[in-house]
Amino acid sequence: xxxxxxxxxxxxxxxxxxxxxxxxxxxxxxxxxxxxxxxxxxxxxxxxxxxxxxxxxxxxxxxxxxxxxxxxxxxxxxxxxxxxxxxxxxxxxxxxxxxxxxxxxxxxxxxxxxxxxxxxxxxxxxxxxxxxxxxxxxxxxxxxxxxxxxxxxxxxxxxxxxxxxxxxxxxxxxxxxxxxxxxxxxxxxxxxxxxxxxxxxxxxxxxxxxxxxxxxxxxxxxxxxxxxxxxxxxxxxxxxxxxxxxxxxxxxxxxxxxxxxxxxxxxxxxxxxxxxxxxxxxxxxxxxxxxxxxxxxx
Amino acid sequence: xxxxxxxxxxxxxxxxxxxxxxxxxxxxxxxxxxxxxxxxxxxxxxxxxxxxxxxxxxxxxxxxxxxxxxxxxxxxxxxxxxxxxxxxxxxxxxxxxxxxxxxxxxxxxxxxxxxxxxxxxxxxxxxxxxxxxxxxxxxxxxxxxxxxxxxxxxxxxxxxxxxxxxxxxxxxxxxxxxxxxxxxxxxxxxxxxxxxxxxxxxxxxxxxxxxxxxxxxxxxxxxxxxxxxxxxxxxxxxxxxxxxxxxxxxxxxxxxxxxxxxxxxxxxxxxxxxxxxxxxxxxxxxxxxxxxxxxxxxxxxxxxxxxxxxxxxxxxxxxxxx
Ligand SMILES: Nc1ncnc2c1ncn2[C@@H]1O[C@H](COP(=O)(O)OP(=O)(O)OP(=O)(O)O)[C@@H](O)[C@H]1O
Ligand SMILES: [Mg+2]
Numbered sequence: 001x002x003x004x005x006x007x008x009x010x011x012x013x014x015x016x017x018x019x020x021x022x023x024x025x026x027x028x029x030x031x032x033x034x035x036x037x038x039x040x041x042x043x044x045x046x047x048x049x050x051x052x053x054x055x056x057x058x059x060x061x062x063x064x065x066x067x068x069x070x071x072x073x074x075x076x077x078x079x080x081x082x083x084x085x086x087x088x089x090x091x092x093x094x095x096x097x098x099x100x101x102x103x104x105x106x107x108x109x110x111x112x113x114x115x116x117x118x119x120x121x122x123x124x125x126x127x128x129x130x131x132x133x134x135x136x137x138x139x140x141x142x143x144x145x146x147x148x149x150x151x152x153x154x155x156x157x158x159x160x161x162x163x164x165x166x167x168x169x170x171x172x173x174x175x176x177x178x179x180x181x182x183x184x185x186x187x188x189x190x191x192x193x194x195x196x197x198x199x200x201x202x203x204x205x206x207x208x209x210x211x212x213x214x215x216x217x218x219x220x221x222x223x224x225x226x227x228x229x230x231x232x233x234x235x236x237x238x239x240x241x242x243x244x245x246x247x248x249x250x251x252x253x254x255x256x257x258x259x260x261x262x263x264x265x266x267x268x269x270x271x272x273x274x275x276x277x278x279x280x281x282x283x284x285x286x287x288x289x290x291x292x293x294x295x296x297x298x
Numbered sequence: 299x300x301x302x303x304x305x306x307x308x309x310x311x312x313x314x315x316x317x318x319x320x321x322x323x324x325x326x327x328x329x330x331x332x333x334x335x336x337x338x339x340x341x342x343x344x345x346x347x348x349x350x351x352x353x354x355x356x357x358x359x360x361x362x363x364x365x366x367x368x369x370x371x372x373x374x375x376x377x378x379x380x381x382x383x384x385x386x387x388x389x390x391x392x393x394x395x396x397x398x399x400x401x402x403x404x405x406x407x408x409x410x411x412x413x414x415x416x417x418x419x420x421x422x423x424x425x426x427x428x429x430x431x432x433x434x435x436x437x438x439x440x441x442x443x444x445x446x447x448x449x450x451x452x453x454x455x456x457x458x459x460x461x462x463x464x465x466x467x468x469x470x471x472x473x474x475x476x477x478x479x480x481x482x483x484x485x486x487x488x489x490x491x492x493x494x495x496x497x498x499x500x501x502x503x504x505x506x507x508x509x510x511x512x513x514x515x516x517x518x519x520x521x522x523x524x525x526x527x528x529x530x531x532x533x534x535x536x537x538x539x540x541x542x543x544x545x546x547x548x549x550x551x552x553x554x555x556x557x558x559x560x561x562x563x564x565x566x567x568x569x570x571x572x573x574x575x576x577x578x579x580x581x582x583x584x585x586x587x588x589x590x591x592x593x594x595x596x597x598x599x600x601x602x603x604x605x606x607x608x609x610x611x612x613x614x615x616x617x618x619x620x
Binding site: 190194198205 | 386
């Protein structure tokens with residue numbers, strides 16, 4: 001299982017500032033945006049429950065006498081081969097996936113956006129090196145780099161997040177560089193230079209706000225890919241070490257029992273799907289909602 | 299006060315290894331409070347000249363001096379301080395304001411960076427004054443650019459340029475993107491400001507009637523050079539260069555507020571600036587071209603007091619009379 005790493009469509013949405021409330025309204029009015037928001041909200045609630053310890057059972061507690069039981073009043077989504085509650089483990093797995101993905105995407109988003117802005121705004125002296133590094137990273141299959149890092153460094157969730165974060169840096173470089181390149185040639189950036197604003201201020205106050213929509217959409221989409229990559233790594237046994245629950249390793253453990261105990265596979269599988277589909281729909285919805293060309297005062 | 303000497307600018311040809319000679323040695327001077335009109339067809343290098351004068355781009359060669367200080371060698375803070383004195387108003391008011399900044403922030407930011415109006419309260423007051431100066435309601439500070447009309451936005455652009463108290467304002471086709479109905483208003487505002495603030499203008503347009511309306515002196519550009527230059531009346535009413543004659547002939551309406559933007563229509567095609575003709579660059583389109591025009595590039599020479607022209611034929615015709 002490899003994650004398709006394609007940057008979101010790079011359109012420069014230069015126009016009116018979408019008033020935040022208007023953007024929300026547009027988001028929730030589109031089917032994709034509404035469903036995406038609901039699914040992501042579900043995921044977030046699950047993750048918060050897990051982090052707050054509000055799971056019916058301890059996700060790692062074993063109940064050997066209750067091994068491989070189907071869904072019931074006691075175990076809502078059944079138990080696994082050690083008699084651990086699958087519902088609790090799924091919530092905890094969602095929490096872990098989210099933690100890894102958020103840290104990874106935050107890392108790649110900040111580093112990648114900064115690099116992309118610099119590569120787009122400054123001349124060839126900056127552009128050359130940034131793009132060279134980007135291309136090398138881009139040529140790396142995400143799983144391979146993550147694998148290398150996970151095997152050479154200590155294996156914990158932070159290493160995984162670091163690996164995914166590094167691999168995703170180029171995505172943000174790519175989606176931001178083009179728009180910045182064309183923003184640089186707009187009259188309001190020229191005006192800012194003529195009137196003597198320092199470069200740092202131009203980047204922070206004039207360039208960044210005008211690519212924030214693109215970055216927001218990319219963050220959402222990248223989160224969904226990061227969830228998949230994290231699941232893939234765990235599935236391969238390179239994720240967070242057991243017994244910490246992870247959606248990927250739950251799927252891995254389930255494959256032996258899936259034919260007789262379908263519920264072991266169903267819960268983590270559905271969680272991954274909700275996660276990925278939700279974030280993707282939300283990303284699509286945001287792309288439309290944040291595009292100021294789509295009815296600014298509606 | 300402002301003096302450009304022998305400015306040239308070459309751009310690499312896209313997807314080739316040649317160069318476009320966007321400016322081929324332009325010199326000009328501007329005195330305090332004076333308005334220099336620059337006319338020429340599309341592609342003649344007017345905007346390139348403007349960009350070099352405000353230091354948006356570096357010239358390939360040549361210098362720009364302001365009160366004796368060479369701007370082309372300045373960097374960083376010193377450049378920021380000097381370039382304040384030369385400001386620019388952009389052609390398209392729809393793209394020249396940051397869509398994510400309120401009007402008040404656009405102007406306040408400029409004042410803050412240059413520490414021009416003291417504290418926040420002082421800046422707020424100054425922003426109000428600036429808006430008033432350009433004929434806008436000071437309550438517009440809370441608005442975003444997209445809530446304003448084209449004419450209002452152009453006024454904000456003027457206010458932004460004036461915020462740093464410049465001596466020279468470059469106007470690159472300042473009204474050609476506006477509705478015909480508001481052009482005269484903006485032109486009148488520019489006229490008033492020039493008088494009240496003793497500003498010097500470089501007014502760029504391909505519309506001769508517009509230039510006539512506002513200029514003290516006029517420079518006519520063709521293919522990256524100035525081919526005729528002098529007092530506006532002499533240059534426009536008594537044109538010596540066949541190119542100026544052709545530009546002027548294309549403009550039937552003298553009142554700019556009534557005129558649609560008039561594309562100067564000179565017979566023939568503009569030559570490829572990457573591959574200019576030999577001799578006088580205008581000779582392939584010139585009704586008066588002679589042998590000398592094919593081989594020798596004419597220099598800008600005095601024809602009369604305060605009127606120079608780069609044309610073999612015009613100069614020869616004038617010399618015996620002088
Ligand atoms: N960045 C650039 N790269 C390559 N060529 C350029 C660049 N900018 C301008 N040129 C070329 O330089 C020449 C002069 O262009 P410039 O924009 O100065 O003309 P202009 O007189 O302002 O025309 P217009 O009336 O259409 O605005 C043109 O041939 C143009 O193609
Ligand atoms: Mg131009």
